[in-house]
Amino acid sequence: MEGVSPWRRVLQLAVLLTVGIVTAGLVWVLGPGAAWVLEHFDGVDDLTGKDLAAALDAVRGRALAIATGLIALVAVYYTARNAATARQGHLTDRYTKAIEQLGSDKLDIRLGGIYALERIARDSARDHSTIMEVLASFIREHSRDDVAPDHEGPVTSPRQPLRTDLQAALTVIGRRVVRQDLPNRRIDLTGAKLTGALLFGADLTGVQSPGPRPAVDLYEVVGVPAEWMSTPEEAGGETAGEPAGE
Structure with missing residues (x-):
């Protein structure tokens, strides 16, 4: 603060x-x-x-x-x-x-912390960008953790959905008040693994993409901006699997 x-x-x-x-x-x-x-x-x-x-x-x-x-x-x-x-x-x-x-090891407590940060960001414009950076850091640091998915029941996709707390943090970033972002400062998701993320209706203006594939696996990420969906050849990277959208 x-x-x-x-x-x-x-x-x-x-x-x-x-x-x-x-x-x-x-x-x-x-x-x-x-x-x-x-x-x-x-x-x-x-x-x-x-x-x-x-x-x-x-x-x-x-x-x-x-x-x-x-x-x-x-x-x-x-x-x-x-x-x-x-x-x-x-x-x-x-x-x-x-x-x-x-930082809790319990999912419901982590979710409470994420939504509490969202409320603070809405209540205090001066803390908005700091909180978005915290959430982006949380996603970057934990999106590649070797943790079993916390979803119950059958999964329709051949890949598991994004972990619930990471999805919540990403959702908060996607529905933030964009006009409160600091000018010329992007929300950095570089290196984050967002496979299975749901981004319906998200406003990702000013969000730094995780990077070209295969540095970040973007297969089946929903609602990703066009610049995130470039093929490995267009991004200058190596193929890490089947092309997005298959």
Whole structure:
């Protein structure tokens, strides 16, 4: 998750500096500065006695009113900042828990982590690309694991479907909010084995393909973009089996 941005640090320093200046000015105006303000801003320099005291009190009253307004603005700022900090802290906790779930040896817990990450990506645009990178890394690292398929019942295809958790991660990538992707940064699936994946309706804009066959087995992957379906000869690779679509 991202930390405090530089512009926010500058804003915080500016607010603190403003508060310091206003506080010093208020102390000065409430003291000897009231007479100076009365003379140079109000143009009054011929009062004496009770009239002078009343005029000075009026100057101090205006200063207090201005200070009260500024204090209210500062309070609103810090309230909003604290709310944003609390929200970011909550997102960080959710993210940490989801990452822990992703590393579980239980399928249902891994699935919970994947869908929790999807929800965070939708709730926080600033974390969207990081989460897509995490899911892509999960697919790359585990798509070639020597693990028995977790599907039950007969399989109509001669090849097993993609492992359930990998399919879930791929589905999340395929239905992400594409406009939240960082410009010029592709979701890297290089080296992933996606045999049996279902990509119906997926938006793979900006997704880096696993690479030319045979580096990645793309046989029977459904809904793959045209550039992923080039033959081994077109991709410059070696034949790893029957052509796609047979």
